[in-house]
Amino acid sequence: MTDTSSPLTDRWFYALVAVGVFLNATGLFPPVMELDGALYACIAKQMAQTGDFVNLYAVGTDWLDKPHFPFWVIALSYRIFGINTFSYKFPALLFFLGSVVYTYQFTRLTYSKLTAQVASLVLLTAFHGVLSNSDVRAEPYLMPLIIGPVYHFYRVFGGDRYAISSRYGISEGNLHLLAGSLLTGCALMTKGVFVLIPIGAGLVLHWLLTGHWHELLKLRWYAAIVLSFAFTLPEIYCLYQQFDLHPEKVIFGETGVSGIRFFFWDSQFGRFFNTGPIKGEGDKFFFVHTLLWAFIPWSLPYTSALASG
Numbered sequence: 001m002t003d004t005s006s007p008l009t010d011r012w013f014y015a016l017v018a019v020g021v022f023l024n025a026t027g028l029f030p031p032v033m034e035l036d037g038a039l040y041a042c043i044a045k046q047m048a049q050t051g052d053f054v055n056l057y058a059v060g061t062d063w064l065d066k067p068h069f070p071f072w073v074i075a076l077s078y079r080i081f082g083i084n085t086f087s088y089k090f091p092a093l094l095f096f097l098g099s100v101v102y103t104y105q106f107t108r109l110t111y112s113k114l115t116a117q118v119a120s121l122v123l124l125t126a127f128h129g130v131l132s133n134s135d136v137r138a139e140p141y142l143m144p145l146i147i148g149p150v151y152h153f154y155r156v157f158g159g160d161r162y163a164i165s166s167r168y169g170i171s172e173g174n175l176h177l178l179a180g181s182l183l184t185g186c187a188l189m190t191k192g193v194f195v196l197i198p199i200g201a202g203l204v205l206h207w208l209l210t211g212h213w214h215e216l217l218k219l220r221w222y223a224a225i226v227l228s229f230a231f232t233l234p235e236i237y238c239l240y241q242q243f244d245l246h247p248e249k250v251i252f253g254e255t256g257v258s259g260i261r262f263f264f265w266d267s268q269f270g271r272f273f274n275t276g277p278i279k280g281e282g283d284k285f286f287f288v289h290t291l292l293w294a295f296i297p298w299s300l301p302y303t304s305a306l307a308s309g
Contacts, residue, residue: 013117016121017120020100020121020124020125021124023130024096024130024133025093025133027089027093027131027136028085028089028090028093029085032089033135036137037088037135037137039058040066040070040071040074040136040137041088042059043057043058043071044070044075044078044088045075045083047071047075053068053238054237054241054242055238055241055242056071062242062243062249064242064243065267067189067192067263068234069141069186069235070138070141074087074091077090088136089136092132092133092136092140092141093140095140095143095144095145096129096133096140096143096144098143099123099143099147099148100120101120101144102147102148102151103123103147104117104119105151106154107119109154109155125298126295126296126298127293127294127296127297128293128294128295129143141190142187142190142191142195144183145183145184145190146187146195148179148183149180149183149184149199150180150198150203152179153180153199153224154203155172155173156176156180156220157212157215177220180224181224181231184199184228185227185228185229186231188229188232188235189234189235192267192268193263193264194268204216235263236263239259240259243257243258243259244258244259244260
């Protein structure tokens with residue numbers, strides 16, 4: 001890879017990073033926004049106050065919608081900093097900044113330092129990221145839990161090219177595999193099984209397009225899948241304890257609702273096909289217009305480059 005940056009470029013980069021961090025940090029202090037933000041804050045508040053990290057309750061009733069991981073993180077923050085707006089938003093900001101670091105590190109694997117700097121600045125200043133650090137939901141937590149595994153798994157794929165060595169009797173490749181699987185498990189416990197698509201699709205397409213299809217036959221990737229779901233067992237346990245052990249509970253107006261089935265099917269495939277208990281509008285152009293507003297102001301040069309390329 002070619003390093004096209006200079007000391008002057010580096011100084012500008014660090015200055016712009018500081019501005020970007022400050023811009024996102026301004027969301028720490030405004031009040032938690034309705035509806036979802038306030039709901040998530042209250043769910044984590046009850047978890048922190050009761051010490052019950054297994055069951056999710058909203059307004060005194062069993063709540064089955066999102067997985068546990070963000071609520072665990074927020075509840076831990078509440079216990080450290082007290083129950084306030086800052087405690088709710090601060091861990092989300094840290095996770096978001098982690099995604100910026102991972103984006104820089106991943107880009108550096110195959111592109112120049114300048115390209116990595118631009119990529120990280122785009123992510124740091126895109127409108128949706130700034131908005132997500134003010135109206136905190138699951139997105140800031142999910143961002144590093146997607147790009148993180150991509151980085152670690154690509155390091156495993158790179159192998160000797162990235163000087164993977166042995167430390168403490170464990171190969172660095174296995175450490176990257178373990179780290180990628182752990183972050184994937186946390187991503188599953190943040191959003192559900194569909195996170196496997198953005199994590200794995202890029203690698204698989206890269207292998208197919210570059211003639212490395214034989215990677216699909218290597219046991220290490222199947223070990224990564226097994227490990228990822230093994231790291232998801234805390235979520236499965238909690239859902240089993242709260243819902244599957246209590247078929248008498250009325251959830252979504254029905255009894256006999258399985259939390260585990262909801263996690264693996266209804267929450268993701270049910271929403272995608274609009275057949276689950278939680279339905280949406282089914283907008284076929286959702287990702288098109290979302291991309292346009294979420295990456296403002298960078299969506300404008302993106303569309304121009306796409307049209308001219």
